[in-house]
Amino acid sequence: MLLKEATTCWRAEPADRAAVFIDMEDYFAAVKSSMSKARRSIHLLGWAFDPNTAFEPQEGCAPPDDDRIAEFLKALVRERPDLDVKLLCWKAALPIAATQKLYPQRANGDFADSSVRFAVDDALPSGASHHQKVVVIDDVVAFCGGCDFGPDRWDTCDHVDDDPRRLPAPEAKTCFDARHEVMGVVDGAAAAAFGDLFRERWRRATGEVLAAPTAKLRSDPWPAGVAPQFQDVRVGLSRSGAAWRAWPQVRENETLYLASIAAATSCIYMENQYFTAPVIAEALAQRLAEPDGPEIILVSTAHSPSYFDQMTMDRTRSMFIKRLREADKHGRFQIYSPVTSLGHTIIVHAKLAIIDDVLLRIGSSNMNNRSLGFDSECDLSIEPKGATRTASRAAIRAIRTRLIAHWLGCEDQEFEATVKSAGGIGPAIEALRARGLCRLRPIPQLSLKPLAALIATFHIGDPAGPVDCWRPWSRRTRLKAEMAKSVAALKAAGLDHVKPRISPKTV
Structure with missing residues (x-):
């Protein structure tokens, strides 16, 4: 066994199902599906976060509001007032934040009219960054990998030259570069461990202690249409x-x-x-x-x-x-x-x-x-x-x-x-x-x-x-x-x- 707790890993837990997403067309669709099924919580850790990220970019037109992640999350909490949505991203240094259109500093404004909580993480030594990329749904399903939410992250496995869906805006002349990302999704006790990771990071960054859920949910937020590649x-x-x-x-x-x-x-x-x-x-x-x-x-x-x-x-x-x-x-x-x-x-x-x-x-x-x-x-x-x-x-x-x-x-x-x-x-x-x-x-x-x-x-x-x-x-x-x-x-x-x-x- 290569996974040894307290040495090569923090936690080693079973998962009934697991799958891998190669490039972000499928991942963005899957994480949107899981979020739409959330009944208790959506918790997100990220290095960067762009509220205008579209789950399904369209050719030749701007995506509708309900396909942009910030508006999508706000619609969810309006529909389900008890849904706990928290986002924690790195409080990037200004030179880096400038390349992200200052979203770490501005994102609070995007959620000011909703119950979505957005916080920045600067609980780090000088010069270090918060770089984890995790999404946890109801402590039942968790995504982990290398992808943040940003318009430049989306691509297909074909990596098509000049794909118009990679344009920053319909009127733009130059596409975002072709990009390769990989993400994984797991359920069960493994997903609950990612929930514990989020709560530990949130406490460190904000001082707020979040209780782990105890009641079991009848619903299953596993993403629609995603066949597990791994079982048990x-x-x-x-x-x-x-x-x-x-x-x-x-x-x-x-x-x-x-x-x-x-x-x-x-x-x-x-x-x-x-x-x-x-x-x-x-x-x-x-x-x-x-x-x-x-x-x-x-x-x-x-x-x-x-x-x-x-x-x-x-x-x-x-x-x-x-x-x-x-x-x-x-x-x-x-x-x-x-x-x-x-x-x-x-x-x-x-x-x-x-x-x-x-x-x-x-x-x-x-x-x-x-x-x-x-x-x-x-x-x-x-x-x-x-x-x-x-x-x-x-x-x-x-x-x-x-x-x-x-x-x-x-x-x-x-x-x-x-x-x-x-x-x-x-x-x-x-x-x-x-x-x-x-x-x-x-x-x-x-x-x-x-x-x-x-x-x-x-x-x-x-x-x-x-x-x-x-x-x-x-x-x-x-x-x-x-x-x-x-x-x-x-x-x-x-x-x-x-x-x-x-x-x-x-x-």
């Missing part, structure tokens, strides 16, 4: 967060990454916005050095959307790639960026990891330093168990196949057949690319000029915690110390397969 599985809830006042540091996300990377036997498949964390690079490099280790397939954006991230994260990613290519003595490592059919960049905002067919992980945590122990993060993991283990493992494989096939632009069956004939995931991708399915492109390792090398060496813009947030010269020492603590925690929990070698060349 174990669901882990893993967090990250810096020490702040009375709250201790939490690094469950990091320890789960280390444990699962060490446990992989055949394939590690990861999608992430950033690949910069030295502890992850070192853990992956150790597996690549083994003669019979797993394949490692990474998918990320060709380049970050913002200039700041291009200067910081993209440069540091080159050192991450260099470390893995140096370790890849047996030809098992690939890193790709996806493009549209016309060759335009697709923003990979998903935070996903699939370990063989034994762990599926979806959440908010990027693979950078701050997501592993500075920002507040929350990841959901599905681990097969019991009588449904065989079916659950098959479902994990099917989701991995669908993800890669949707990148390449082929049918799932074609990709599966190519895996069998080519002898692996990476060789199959390369075989299909050679046939002209080249929407996955290798990410090159950049040569770094002196300034870029300095940024990458000291991880400028990517602190490990409050201690080094404003002292980048101490960051490498801090990273080594955090790695040592995480490995010690894993050994103490009985995960003896983790190799406690803390000598990362990337630090």
Whole structure:
């Protein structure tokens, strides 16, 4: 078992049903359906929130008011006065809030004429952000992943060039970029655990203590039309967060990454916005050095959307790639960026990891330093168990196949057949690319000029915690110390397969 409470996860609870949404057309429809069925509560945690987000964007016209999330929620509480709707989002620093049209500061006005409660979360050390993305309905159904509510988040699995439904407004000339997100949904005790997470975060941010529900509901807010891909599985809830006042540091996300990377036997498949964390690079490099280790397939954006991230994260990613290519003595490592059919960049905002067919992980945590122990993060993991283990493992494989096939632009069956004939995931991708399915492109390792090398060496813009947030010269020492603590925690929990070698060349 990879999910161990108090080490690799905060809580591990059963779920009768679980499903995964690839890209946000289906997720927005599903979360709207679940919200419309709410009888007790709708609780939302987010990094960003745009009240004008449309669940179902329309071509050539503005969406009706009842399809915009703020108006939709206000209509619900008018119809059901006892419905408790609370939204908690990060109180973004002004430079970042400005890119969000100051919604964190203005959103209260959107709900001023209703009983919807909107609060901002600044219960964090200076420089950290609240980055969890969770929606909990009645403590019975919960969604978790990498997607906030914003008009630029919506896209289909086809990632169509110039899709008019991605226009910011009907009169706009330029669409939002194609974008890839992944979300998960669970029910049962696992969903109730996400409810507890919300209440703990709300108390920390506002000081208000919310009681957990005790009465059972007869209604079922599971989203209409969503067939569970998993039944009777174990669901882990893993967090990250810096020490702040009375709250201790939490690094469950990091320890789960280390444990699962060490446990992989055949394939590690990861999608992430950033690949910069030295502890992850070192853990992956150790597996690549083994003669019979797993394949490692990474998918990320060709380049970050913002200039700041291009200067910081993209440069540091080159050192991450260099470390893995140096370790890849047996030809098992690939890193790709996806493009549209016309060759335009697709923003990979998903935070996903699939370990063989034994762990599926979806959440908010990027693979950078701050997501592993500075920002507040929350990841959901599905681990097969019991009588449904065989079916659950098959479902994990099917989701991995669908993800890669949707990148390449082929049918799932074609990709599966190519895996069998080519002898692996990476060789199959390369075989299909050679046939002209080249929407996955290798990410090159950049040569770094002196300034870029300095940024990458000291991880400028990517602190490990409050201690080094404003002292980048101490960051490498801090990273080594955090790695040592995480490995010690894993050994103490009985995960003896983790190799406690803390000598990362990337630090």
